[in-house]
Amino acid sequence: MVMPSLCQAAFTVLRQVEPVIVLEQLGSTLFDTALQMVVRDRCANATYPGLSREDGQQKAMTDFFMTYNLIIRLVPILPALLLARLSDRGRRKAPIVVPLSGYLLSRVALLLVVIVRLPVEVMFGAAVLFGLSGGFCAYWPGVMTLASLGSTATDRSKVMMRVELLYGTAGLVGSLVSGHLFLLYSSSLGNGIILLIVSILLHLLCLILSIFLLQVKQVSDKEPDETGHTLSHTSDNADVVEAPAGINLVNVVLLFMAAILYNSAVGGAMEILGIFVMKAPLSWSATQVGYGNAAGCMIFITSFIGxxxxxxxxxxxxxxxxxxxxxxxxxxxxxxxxxxxxxYLVRLLTLFALIPMPTIRSLLSQQVPASSCGTTLTSLQLALKFAGLAYIPAFTKIYQGTLDWFPGFVFMLSSIFTVLGMIPISVVGCRSPQRRQYERI
Known part of the structure; x- marks a missing residue:
């Protein structure tokens, strides 16, 4: 009796979206560390007129990641829109399954770069394949759509933050072991082989789960309506009342503005931070890079607790x-x-830095009908990608231009963008009490 019940419980868990999130993030954190270290090794001998060897390496690395990240932000735009349309027409698994195929192919490409000693620029082609599958731009809204449709309005912020918690916890575990796995040798092929093989196996298992076991769960139409009715009369903490019949355009625009400003601040800073820690005076090794990534993933946990x-x-x-x-x-x-x-002391100050984006998505999902939820969340993700086309080169060039006198200037600039992002959110907060008071009258 015990074994069948355990097997049934395990099968039920495997049909949820959470195992897919965990496996994907474990594989991705291993890949991120591998890519970072491979690029550093390949750029070690880069030279530029008027720059020292270390500054030349920093410039070569930032140029590579600028191009790589621009590709994975630009190429997925049209595929992500098509996958979002398929999702809203009932094929909710499409924005998850198709991008996971792209994840797997890009990981295999980096393994070939390391084994066959191909030029690191091959990863630009891998980034194109990854983008054509929809990439993270399609995958994450697909995950959030499943989580949103499977929860009520009152629990939606908590459910979305729980998804972020699992994502961060998996990233924490993957980051802690990634540096150690990178240093392991596989015959005479060098560092990183075992790390990439494990990453590929995790992504393969994740793809299999999403194709054959993942279940699409959606709450009934009556439940959100009843919840929205209760919120409009009894909740003092809800910012907006769910409006399944139409779109609150003003709030949608304000939330988009806040998300773009904040994501630009975070994305621009994190774009540089991984390279910043490899230069003097920090000069991190592969193991320290893994620990640093783990510190970033810890923020998922502390944000959920917050x-x-x-x-x-x-x-x-x-x-x-x-x-x-x-x-x-x-x-x-x-x-x-x-x-x-x-x-690490400074990292302690950013304990709640991941609260804004899932909460913004939660508020955004309450401004539109359920039939437009997938398209709206994907549109937000696409807007963030378009913003990346501006802030990635901007932050990269500013960092390269300030290497000699103040390498941390880009982080100060990121702080300013964050403060600007607080303005439209404050406006949403000012609008919401007025709406609740009007409804009470």
């Missing part, structure tokens, strides 16, 4: 502002980091 602690006493808008202030203060002091211990 949501659980604060959501009962503050509104969603205030949750977003707390998260933005946390990141703004932390990334500002990152400008002056000169030792590894200082780096």
């Amino acid at each position: 949501v659980i602690l604060f959501r009962r006493c503050v509104s969603d808008v205030m949750l977003i502002l707390i998260g933005m202030m946390s990141f703004a203060s932390g990334i500002y002091f990152m400008s002056f980091v000169t030792t590894t211990s200082m780096f």
Whole structure:
């Protein structure tokens, strides 16, 4: 009796979206560390007139990642829109299964680069394949859509943050072991082979689960309506009342503005941070890079705890502002980091930095009908990708231009963008109480 019940419970768990999230993130964190270290090794001998050897390596690395990240942001735009349309027409698994195929192919490409000693520029072609599959631009909205449609409006922020928690916990585990796995040798092929093989196997298992076992679950039409009715009359903490019959265009625009500004600040800073820690005076090794990535993934856990602690006493808008202030203060002091211990102390200030984006998505999903939820969340992801086409080259060139006198200037700039992103969120907060008061009257 015990074994059949355990098997049934395990089968039920495997049909949820959570195992897919965990396996994908474990594989991706291993790949990220591998790519970072491979690019560093290939750029070690890069030389530029007027630059020292270390500054030349930094310039070559930033140029590579600028091009690579621009490709994976630009190419997925049309495929992600098509997958979102398929999702809203009933094929909810399409935005998850198709991108996972692209993930797998890009990981195999990096393995070939390491084994066959191909030029690292081959990864630009891998990035194109990854983008044509929809990439993260299609995958993450697909995951969030399943989580959103499978929850009520009152629990949606918590459910989405729980997804982020699993994502971050898996990233934490993967990051902690990635540096050690990278240093393991496979015969005479060198470092990184075992790391990439494990990453590929994880992505393959993830793809199999998503194709054959993943279940699409959706709450009934009556449940959200009843929840929305209850919220409009009894909840003092809800920022907006769910409006399944139409779109609250003003709030949607404001939320898009806040998300773009905040994502630009975070994305621009994180784009540089992984390269910043490899130069003097930090000069991190592969193991330290893994630990640093793990510190970033810890923020997923602390942000989830913050949501659980604060959501009962503050509104969603205030949750977003707390998260933005946390990141703004932390990334500002990152400008002056000169030792590894200082780096981790500054990371403590960003404990709640991941609260804003899932909470913004939660608010956004309450401004549109369920039939448009997938398209709206994907449109937000596409807007963030378009913003990346501007902030990635901007932050890269600013960092290259300030290497000699103030390498941390880009982090100070990121803090300013975060503060600007707090303005439209504050406007949403000012609009919401007026709407609740009007409905009570």
